[in-house]
Amino acid sequence: xxxxxxxxxxxxxxxxxxxLACVASGLRFDTASLGWFRQTPGKEREFVAGITWLERLxxxxxxxxxxxxxxxxxRDNAKNTVYLQMDxxxxxxxxxxxxxxxxxxxxxVTSDFSSWGQGTQVTVSS
Numbered sequence: 042x043x044x045x046x047x048x049x050x051x052x053x054x055x056x057x058x059x060x061l062a063c064v065a066s067g068l069r070f071d072t073a074s075l076g077w078f079r080q081t082p083g084k085e086r087e088f089v090a091g092i093t094w095l096e097r098l099x100x101x102x103x104x105x106x107x108x109x110x111x112x113x114x115x116r117d118n119a120k121n122t123v124y125l126q127m128d129x130x131x132x133x134x135x136x137x138x139x140x141x142x143x144x145x146x147x148x149x150v151t152s153d154f155s156s157w158g159q160g161t162q163v164t165v166s167s
Contacts, residue, residue, distance in 0.1 A: 042067050044066045045156055045157060046063065047062070047138065050163045052165075055131050059163060060126045061124065061163070063140030071094060075091065075092050076090065076142075077138060078139045089125070090104050092115070112126065113128075125138070138161050
């Protein structure tokens with residue numbers, strides 16, 4: 042059974058930084074594509090960033106336009122962990138953030154992902 046457990050959420054002031062972590066178990070982590078999504082009440086879950094297992098062969102991560110240049114996704118296969126470093130945060134980044142795992146080589150939409158974490162709340166105050 043695949044389990045994804047996020048951590049690192051909380052409250053931060055606008056302009057600040059935060060790093061989320063997601064530890065995975067029950068899957069072949071080094072051949073999984075991983076992603077971060079976020080969701081606010083009344084809205085659909087949206088893609089934030091994704092990293093393929095081809096990353097070690099030079100295939101770079103994918104980012105949503107509204108986080109490109111501010112957020113960085115990375116993975117540590119030895120620790121079965123994917124990270125999301127978030128810098129220059131603003132109140133519009135407030136959401137519940139979810140990590141997800143996929144067997145697809147490249148995964149960028151919710152339907153590509155088969156396993157999800159429980160989510161962690163990120164709140165950015167103005």
